[in-house]
Amino acid sequence: MTLQSSPMSVLTEDLVEDILSRVPATSLVRLRSTCKQWNGILNDRRFIKKHFDTAEKEYLDMLLRSLRVSSMSVNLHGLHDNIDPSIELKRELNLKGLLCNSGKVESFEVFHCNGLLLFTNTSTIVVWNPCTGQTKWIQTESANTRYHKYALGYENKNLCRDYKILRFLDDGTNFELEIYEFNSSSWRVLDSVEIDFELDIGSQGMSVKGNTYWIVIDDHEVDGELVNCFLTSFDFTRERFGPHVCLPFQTSWYSDVISLSSVREERLSVLFHEEDSLTMEIWLTNDITDTNVTSWSKFLRVDLYTHRFYNGVTFFIDEENKAAVFSEDVPDDSDDIHSIVYIIGQDRLRIVDLEDGPFWPQMFCYVPSLVQI
Numbered sequence: 001m002t003l004q005s006s007p008m009s010v011l012t013e014d015l016v017e018d019i020l021s022r023v024p025a026t027s028l029v030r031l032r033s034t035c036k037q038w039n040g041i042l043n044d045r046r047f048i049k050k051h052f053d054t055a056e057k058e059y060l061d062m063l064l065r066s067l068r069v070s071s072m073s074v075n076l077h078g079l080h081d082n083i084d085p086s087i088e089l090k091r092e093l094n095l096k097g098l099l100c101n102s103g104k105v106e107s108f109e110v111f112h113c114n115g116l117l118l119f120t121n122t123s124t125i126v127v128w129n130p131c132t133g134q135t136k137w138i139q140t141e142s143a144n145t146r147y148h149k150y151a152l153g154y155e156n157k158n159l160c161r162d163y164k165i166l167r168f169l170d171d172g173t174n175f176e177l178e179i180y181e182f183n184s185s186s187w188r189v190l191d192s193v194e195i196d197f198e199l200d201i202g203s204q205g206m207s208v209k210g211n212t213y214w215i216v217i218d219d220h221e222v223d224g225e226l227v228n229c230f231l232t233s234f235d236f237t238r239e240r241f242g243p244h245v246c247l248p249f250q251t252s253w254y255s256d257v258i259s260l261s262s263v264r265e266e267r268l269s270v271l272f273h274e275e276d277s278l279t280m281e282i283w284l285t286n287d288i289t290d291t292n293v294t295s296w297s298k299f300l301r302v303d304l305y306t307h308r309f310y311n312g313v314t315f316f317i318d319e320e321n322k323a324a325v326f327s328e329d330v331p332d333d334s335d336d337i338h339s340i341v342y343i344i345g346q347d348r349l350r351i352v353d354l355e356d357g358p359f360w361p362q363m364f365c366y367v368p369s370l371v372q373i
Contacts, residue, residue: 017041021054025115025131025368045160048370052114057264057367061316063327063341064110064362069093069117076321076343087325087341087352093130110362113152113207114265115369118165120150125165127152131368138165138180151205151212153236163373164236166212168199179239182373190239197232197244204314204362206262208288211235211242213268215260218244229258231268231293247272248283248296257309261316265367269299269317271309271324278304280344282317282324300324302344314363322346327361 011019020028020041028051032039041047061072073088111118117128125138149168154161165180167187177190197216205212213233229251230244249272251258257273268285282300285293299317315326326342339361343350 013037013041017047017050021047021051022056024055024058025051025370026058028370029131042370043372045372048372049160052369052371059264060366060368061325062110062112062364062366063089064364069110074318074325074343076318076323076325076345087343109150109204110364111150111152111205111207112265112364112366113163113210113212114154114161115367115371116152116163116373117366118150118152120148125150127165127373129369129371129373130366132370132372134373136182136373138185149199149205151207151234153207153212153234154210155237156210161210161371163371166234166236193240195241197230204260206260206268207265208262208268209266210237213260215247215258215270216244231260231270245293248298249281257313259309259313259315261314261364263317263319264365268293269315271313271315271326273309280304280309282315284317300344300346302346302349304349314361316363316365325363327363329361 016037020038023031028042032042061074063070063072070092071090073086073090075086109120111120115129115131117130119126119128123140125140127136127138128134148170151166152163153166154163163182167178167180169176169178175195177193177195178187179190180187197218199214199216203214203216205214207213211233213231215229216232217228218230229247231247232244233242234240235242247258247270251272251274255275257271257275259271261269261271263269263284267288270283272281272283273279280300280302281298283296284299286295286297288294299319300322309326309328313326313328315324317324323343323345326344328340328342329337330340339353341352341361341363343352
């Protein structure tokens with residue numbers, strides 16, 4: 001009697017790799033223990049890069065509030081057919097090894113890039129891949145710095161990606177940039193990098209194709225008018241800031257509401273809410289090459305009737321349903337703070353009050369990956 005080989009056992013390794021590269025990350029993680037050969041492939045940095053570029057992306061809506069990170073279920077189907085959308089907060093994400101607060105993630109700010117989440121506050125820097133469960137705690141000696149800001153990106157090589165953290169440090173008299181390299185687990189100062197802009201503390205960076213983008217302040221004259229808001233970027237491969245790019249509208253950071261978001265980490269979207277106006281616009285980048293934004297298109301224009309957003313609002317868009325989801329803190333008549341989520345379509349506004357309390361909500365769309373740290 002002849003033993004029959006399983007179909008997968010007779011496939012070449014290249015063909016197995018090609019098949020696995022098309023399977024979603026959350027499904028591949030469950031396959032690690034089933035086959036030694038597969039586990040070796042899934043841990044290969046070259047395959048991890050190929051998988052992220054090839055596999056169909058999964059998208060998870062996330063919300064940082066009350067210093068906790070929760071996944072969300074947002075149903076926008078039927079929004080334009082007079083059917084109320086719904087939002088449900090699901091489980092909080094636990095970070096293995098965190099010593100305080102019963103093992104829950106505690107953070108002032110979260111930054112996401114290629115399936116990695118970077119959590120930072122005044123004393124802690126930790127990178128976590130929720131899909132694989134890996135964590136990386138990063139030593140910092142700048143806890144007394146008055147102001148700091150972080151970004152996560154990668155140096156794009158042909159066969160793999162080297163991940164890095166950019167840190168802005170400001171002690172009130174000196175401004176400094178530092179880079180942390182995952183490969184060497186060490187910090188170094190970027191002495192030769194010039195900064196010709198001001199990065200406001202409320203400006204949230206967004207990762208697209210490994211580089212980070214911010215809306216920054218720098219007074220310039222455009223077409224005879226003073227404009228002080230531009231888009232700039234940091235290239236983690238060259239370790240340089242890119243040129244200032246004009247936004248698709250003329251605005252002032254000090255009076256208008258402007259917020260940046262990423263669309264599946266492939267494009268940028270920007271919210272514009274002009275002072276003394278109840279009209280809100282969202283614009284999308286059409287193409288991004290290296291660190292240059294080539295053009296914009298208007299995605300949504302909505303009359304908010306009686307509502308006005310404030311700086312600090314975060315959002316993500318749903319291109320399929322032509323809608324956007326926002327979050328912000330709003331005081332009521334008794335000065336109690338409510339964490340509010342807004343679901344907005346072309347002609348529809350839905351408001352969801354999550355619960356009382358100051359939560360500093362930050363909303364983003366997360367893409368699971370196999371990236372190792």
